[in-house]
Amino acid sequence: MTDTASRPGADLARWEADVVLRDGSVAHVRPIRPDDADGIRRFHARQSPESIYMRFFAPIKQLSERDVQRFTHVDYVDRVALVATVRGEIIGIARYDKIDATTAEVAFNISDAFQGRGVGSVLLEHLAAIAHELGVGKFVADVLPQNRKMIGVFTEAGYEVEHHYDDGVIAVSFRIEPTEQSQAVRLAREHRAESVSMHSVLFPDSIAVVGASRRSDSIGHQLLHNVLAAGFTGRVHAVNTEALEVLGLESHAKVSDIPDEVDLAVVAVPAEAVLDVVRDCADAGVKALLVASAGFAEVGPEGEQRQRELLRTARDAGMRVIGPNSFGVINSHPAVRLNASLAPELPPPGTFGLFAQSGALGIAVLASAARRNLGVSVFASAGNRVDVSGNDFMQYWIDDADTHAVGLYLESMGNPRKFSRIARALALTKPVIVVKSGISSYGVPPGHRARPTGVPPQAFDAMLRQAGVIRVENIHQLFDVAQLVVHQPLPRGRRVAVVGNSDALGALTAEACVSWGLEVTHGPVSLPSEATAEMFAQTLDAAFADEQVDSVLTCFIPPLVTLDAEVVDAVADAAAQSHKPCLATFLGMRGVTEALSAKEFDEQGRRRAVPAYSMPEDAVRALAAATKYGEWRARDQGQRVAPVGIDRAAAEALVDAVLTQSPEGRALTPEEVTALLAAYGITLWPTVPVATADEAVAAAWHLGYPVVVKSVAPAVRHQPGMGGIRVDLHTAASVREAFAALKDRLAALSANSLVVQKMATPGVSCVVSTTEDPLFGPVVSFSVAGPPTELLGDIGHRIPPLTDVDVSDLISSVRAAPLLHGHRGATPVNRAALADLVARMSVLADELPEVASLVLNPVIAHPGGVDVVGAEAIVAPPPVRKDTDRRALP
Template sequence: MSEASALPAGYPAQWEADVVLRDGSVAHLRPITPSDVEAVHRFHAGQSDESIYMRFFAPLRQLSDRDVTRFTNVDYHDRVALVATVRGAIIGIGRYDRITPTSAEVAFNISDLYQGKGIGSVLLEHLAFIAWEAGVDEFTAEVLPQNRKMISVFSDAGYEVSRHFADGVVSLTFQIQPTERSEAVRLSREHRAESVSMHSALFPDSIAVVGASRRSGSIGHHILSNILAAGFNGAVHAVNREAMEVLGLPAHARVADIPDEVDLAIVAVPAEEVLNVVADCAEAGVKTLLVVSAGFAESGPDGQQLQAQLLAAARAAGMRVLGPNSFGVINNDPAVRLNASLAPELPPPGRLGLFAQSGALGIAVLASAARRGLGISVFASAGNRVDVSGNDFMQYWIDDDSTDAVGLYLESMGNPRKFSRIARRLASTKPVIVVKSGVSSYGVPPGHRARPTRVRPEAFDAMLRQAGVIRVENVHQMFDVAQLVVHQPLPKGNRVAIVGNSDALGALTAEACVSWGLEVAHGPVSLPSDASGERFAEALADAFADAEVDSVLTCFIPPLVTLDEDVATAVRGAALLSEKPCLATFLGMRGVVERLSGTTDDGRDEVVPAYSMPEDAVRALAAATRYAEWRARDRGIPLRPVGIDREAAELLVERVLEESPEGRRLTLQEVTEFLGAYGINVWGSVPARTVDDAVAAAEAIGYPVVIKSVAPLMRHSPGLSGIRVDLRTEAQVREAFDGLTERLAPMSANSFVVQRMATPGVSCVVRTDEDPLFGPVVSFSIAGPPTELLGDIGHRIPPLTDVDVSDLISSVKAAPMLHGHRGAAPVHRAALADLIARVSVLADNLPEVASLVLNPVNAQVGGADVLGAEVTLAPTPRRKDPGRRTLT
C-alpha cells in the first residue's frame, strides 16, 4: 500500500504493529485495504502450487479480480483481514469472517519464502486479540489433513483445539479467550524472538562501518579502529565513497556493493545522509543498524522528524535499530571479541552485563567498571532508544550463560509495563541493578521516545520492587552492588557478623547495619591493631562458623604492624571456605582486588569485594539481602476473581463514551452498575437536601444511619468533620442535619447523603489511575491523615498476583491498624484483598477507567464494605504493552 493511497472509512489504524519474527527480523502488520489488490495478486503469483492448494483446496494458479476484490474489501468488524509486509511486499495474510455473533472462521496464507518464521502465529495472535475485543469468543478453521504446519499454528498457540474429520477436511474449533497457557505461549514467543533479534548486534559474522574515514579524529575512524584493535573474529568492511582503502581494508562505495552478507551495519555519517544509508542497507539485506550519528531528535523538531523517518524506513525493511546517538556495543565473548563502540579498549572480560542509554554515560560506566576491575560480558548503549531498548537486552540476558548479573543506567523508560514483566523474569535468576534518577518529564533527555507520566516516584519504586529489581541512586552504588552479587553468593538472611581491627569502625558498621534493616548477630569483633594474620583468620573462621550468621562484614584500617597483604589473605582464605557472602572494608580500597581473589575447592572463582567505607559495603549488602529475600519468596498466582461480567462493564463504558466522547464522571447509579459487574458492591446512599429528606431517607433505610457531606471540600480537609454517625432516632437525625448545615453551609459544603450505619472498622482508600506511561496504577492507604497528610500510600502496577496484593496492603506504615492495633479486632484481610484484586483486574482490563476511587472502604471483622465510590471514564491512548506482540 503506497503512502499516497487513501485509507478506507473506518480503517483501524490502531491494529497496525511492527513485530519481531522468529529469526529476529521485523515485519509490519496492518489491516488490508482495497488498494492491496495488485499486491495480493503478486503475493498469490509467487506461491507454490502446494501452498495454493493447501489454502484454497484447489489448484487456483490465478485468482480472479472478483475474488481479490472481495478479499481486500472488508468491514473491519464482521470481516477482518491483516497483512504482514516486509519492504512493502505482502508476505502473509490472515483473516476471519464472522459466522455467528460469537464465532468466526479464520484462515491464513503465508509466503513460501517466509514460512517457518512464525508469521502465522503472529497473525493468529493479533486476529484473536481483535476478535475478542469485537465480541467473538470462538474461532473455527478448515484445514487439509496434510497441512500439518497450519494445524500446529493453532495447537501450539496454547488453545484447547477440538478436531473433527469429515469429507477429507479437518475442522478445528477453539475458544480464543486469553488463558494462562495462551499468555505464557505469547510471552515465550516474544522473548525468543526479541532475544534472537539481539544476536546480529552482538554476534555478527560480518560488519560494515558506513562512514569509515581515514581522518583519525572522525567517529567512523575510531569505530573501525576499535573493531580491528579488539581482534573481531568476523569479517569487517569499510564503506567510504571517496576512498580506496581505510585502515588497510578495501573501501566500498555502498553496503550493497559488499559481496558478503552483512549482519551489522554501523552508521557514522552526518544525520542528513542516514536515510540514504538505511535504503542502501535495506537493499543489501542488513539485519541490524547501529547508528552512532547524532543530530536526531535530541537536536530539535527537524531532527525528531528525521528520527521518525529512520525508524519507519528501518522497520519497513525488516531491520532493528540501535541508536541513533549510540555509544556502541561490546561483546567480550572470546569467540567474537566485538568492540563496536567509541571505547578505545575492551573492558576486562567478566560476568556483568551493562546497558546505558547516552554515550557520555556509557563512557562513565565503562571507566568506573575498569577502575574497579569489574569484568564485563556485554555492554550496549541505546542512544535515543528509537527502537532497541533495555527491554530487548534483558530478553537476551535471560538466556545468556555468560552473564550473571545485569546493570542498567536508564535515563528514560518507554514501556514500563513491559520492563516490569521482563525484569521480573530476568531477576528470578539474575540480579538486575537499575540506576534511574526519576520518572518525571524533566528527567527525559531530548530525543527519547517517552510519554509523560503523572505517577509519584513512590509508584515507580514500587514497580521496581515488585519486579525484584535492585534500584540504586548512581553508578557508584550500582557497582558497589554489582561487585558483591557477581562475585559472592546471595545472603540467606539478614543476620550479619562484623569483624575488624577498630572499635570505631566496627561501631560505625553496626550502626549502618541497623539503619539498613540488617541484624548484627555476631560482634562487632575488634581485634588489636597489631594482631597477626593468623589471629584475623581465627576471628573470621568463628564468624563464618556461627549458625546465626548469614553474611560477614570485615572492616580494617591499615594495620600498624601486620601487613595489608596478610589481612587480605586471611579474609580471602576464610571466605573461600564458606558459602556465606563476605564483604571487606579496607579504608582507601575499592573494587575487585587481586589479593582478595581466589579459587574454591570446586574450581569456582571467587572474589571478596572491597569497599573504601563501611556504609558503602552495608548498603550493598542490604540491597543484595532484600533481593535474595524477594527471589526466595513465592511469587503467587495471577488474580482471577470469580463472578466478573467483563462484557457488561465494557458495554457501559461504550455507552458512556458514545454519549460523552471526551469522557465524564459516572453517576451514582452508573457506578453501582459498573462496579457490580466486577463483583464490587457499593453501599447505597440517599441524597438529602432538607432535614425532612434526611428523616424520610433514614426511615426508608432503617436505623441506625449516618449523615455525611459529599462536598469535594470534605474529602481534602481531614481536620474538618462532615459526618454524624450512629443516629438511631428521628430527633437525632434532625439535630445532626441541622448542626452540619449550620457549620458547613458557609463553606458551601452542605451536600448531604444518608447511609446505613456500618460496623465499626478501619477506613481505607483503594484507587486506580490510568497513567499515560505506566498504564493502571493501583493504590491503597488508610483513610484520613495517613493518606491526606503523610502520603502513606502503597502502589502496585497490574497485572498483580495474590502475593502482590498482600504486599500492597502491608506496604503502608499504618498497616498495623488493620491487624488489631491497641486491642481492636483485626479486620477481614482476605475480604480486603479480594476487593483490591477486583479493582486491579478491572483496571487492567479497561484502560478507559481514568480514575476509580473507593473511599471510604470500611475494613472490619466481617468484611470490607465500600461506602463511597467515584469513577471517571475517558478515551485513552493505546497502552504501551497491549495483549499482543508489538514493537512500540
C-alpha cells in the first residue's frame, strides 16, 4: 500500500475545502494524513462508548497501533479517507474501501460534540464526489439498527437507498451518481447553512470592538460609538490594551479576557496587529469577525500574504470573516438595532437590503438611501471580501421576511456561477437590483480575489438576465428602481397610463415610455394647471380603472413654489386603492415622502407609498426595469434540459485519453470531434480530405450527390467573398472542375487543402459554441453565421445549466433571430431541433470542463431539422470550477 506522501504527483489539495456547517460555523475538510495519528487517538478518546460501538460494532477503548496505521495510511485509489477539522482537531472521519472496480464500502465517525451539525452530510457529499471522480458508482455500508442518525444521513442526501436486515445489521446500498434530487438536497443544505452563518453576524448577542480607542477621530472609537448610539440590544465590550474605560465601558486588554461569550468581534487595529487579534478571538471561541482594518491585499504582496493568513487562521477556528477593509454592517431590526459600521447617520428602518463592497461606496449608498427616505433592513460592506460576499447575504435575504427587495453594488465577482444560481432563487421572490460597472480585470479593485475572464461583457449581462436580476448603471438608477419595487406592486404588463397637468410634460413622459418599450394605452391626459385636487383624483381613478392599463405615471408641475398638498394626497389615495403600480413626477422632488404614503395599511400590514422622481425619464426607466422583471417572474421558468441518448462516460474516456497523451491539451482531430459529439447525440457530417480530382470524385460518389468542395484553411473558412467553397455539385465533371479551380485559385494563399462534404439542406447558417472561462466556467453562445456574428457581434450567451426556457431565450436573444422564423416569406426553421442541439451543447459544456472550446460552424437550420456541417474542439486541463458538486467556501 502506498503512502500518500510518496505518491508521485499526488494532487490531494483539490479535495480540501472549507465548509459551512448547519449551525453557521466553518469546518475544514481534507484528506487524512499519516501525521494525523495523534489526532485520531484524541478523537477516539473523546467519543462515548455508544458512538464507538456504533462505528466498530465492539467496545474498543483504545485504538491499536495497527488500526491507527491502517486508518491514516491510504492510497487514495482503492482506499480514500477524509477528516473534518475545527481548530486543528478532528471532528469527523469518512472513508471508503473499494470492494470491486465500481463499488466501495463506506464508514463514518462523527464527534459526539458535533453531531447534529451536518458534519456527516458534508463528509458524505465530499466522499461521494471523490468516489465518482475515481470511477466508483455505488456505496455500501453495514449499520446497526439503532444507528438511526447514520441511516438518516444516507436517506436524506437525496440518494435512492436500498437496505435489508442481515445478521443483526442493516445492509445499506445506494448509487452515488449526482441526481436532480441529490443536487437539490446539496443546494438546500448549502443555502440553509450560509443563511444561518449570516444570521449569526446580523443578530449577535454580544459584540467586542477591538481597538476601541478613546480618541474620537479613530476608527475603533467611531465603531464603538455607533454601536452604542444605535441602541444595540445585546452586550457590548470594549477591547483596548491601554485604556481601562472607553465610552463608559470597562475595557479589556484582549477578547479572551472578556468574561462573556462573544459572537461578533469588530476589529479596528493596525493591519500588522490583526493576526494576533484573530488568534486571540479563535482562542475565545468568537463566531464571526468584522475586520474594518485596512492594509491587506489592496496595498501589495505583503498585504496579500497577511490577508491569506487572516483567512486561514479564521477558517481553521471556524469563524466567518467580513472584510478586511470593511465599512461595516447594519441591521435595523428592532430586536437587535445593530450599527457596527462607520456610518454616523442611518437611513430609516425599512425593507430594502443593501450590499456594497467598498467602504467609500458604502457611504454613498447609505447617503442616497437616507436622502430618498428609503428604509433599509440590512446593509453590509464586504471590503476585500476575503470570505463573506454578496452571495452569502443573498442566501440570508432569501429567508428574511423583513427584506422585500435587494440592491447590490458589485465591484468584482469571484464566483459568477454561484451568484447566478443564488440570485435566481432570490429573484423568484424578491427584486434583485445590481450595479456593476464592468467585468474586465481593469475594473477589479486592489485586494479583491477575482479570476481573469475571456468572455465579452455581453455574457455578464446575459447571466444577469438569465437570473432575473435588474441591472442598472449607477447608484442613482439603483434607488430609482428600489423605491418603486419596495413600495409598489409589480406591473402586470407594459401598458401605461400618463396623467398630468402639463401637455409638454405628458408628451415627454409618453415619448420616454415608447423609447423604453412601454405602451401608452391611456392618455397622455393633461389637466389644466388650475385643476383642483378633486379633478385630479377623478382623472387618476379613471386611469386606474381602465382595464387596458397596467401602470400609472402621473406628472405634476406645481403652480406655486411649493407642492399642492391636496394634489399630493389625491395621488397617494388613488394609488393606495389600486393594485396597479403608480409613479409620480414632481419636478425637483425625489424619494418616498410621508405626504405620498397611504394613510392606511394594506393586507400585508404595510403602508404603500408612491415613489417620486424629479424627471419623467427617471420614472419611466425605473418602470421599464420593474416591468421586465415582473414579466420574468410571472413566466414559466422551465425545466432543466436533460436530452436523451447521452453517453457521458464515453466522452470522458475520450477526453482523458487525449489529455493522457497530451497533458497540456490540444485540438481534437476530426475523428475525435465526431466521437465527442456523438457521445452527446450530435451528428457531425463527415468530410473527406482529398488531394487529387480523382479522390474528390471518389469521395463524392461515396458520400452521395450533391456535394460541396471546400478549403479547410482558416484564412478562407467561413469568410464571405474569399471563394473557398463550391456548392451544389451534382456530377463528377462538376466536382473535377471545382477541385481544379479551388486548387489553383487558393494556392497563392496556401489555402488549397480541400475536402469533400455532402451538400446540406438549404437553410439558415448558425454558430453554436461553448467556452470554458476561468471566471464564469462554461459559457454557451449562439448566433446566426456570417456578418451578424463576424461584423456586428450579434451573439447571445448563457451560463449552464440551462432550462428549456433559457435555451429558447438564447436563440431568440440575437437580433438576427427573425431569419429563423420565416423572414420575408421563407419557411421557418425547425426551432425544436435547433433548441435540442443547443441543449445538448449546454449539457456537454456543463459536464466536461476539459473541453476548453467547441465550435459548431456552420449549423444549417432548416424546416426539416439541423445539420452540423463543421466543428472544431480544443481540450485542456480543466480549471477548478468554483461552483462544484460539493459544498465549499472560496
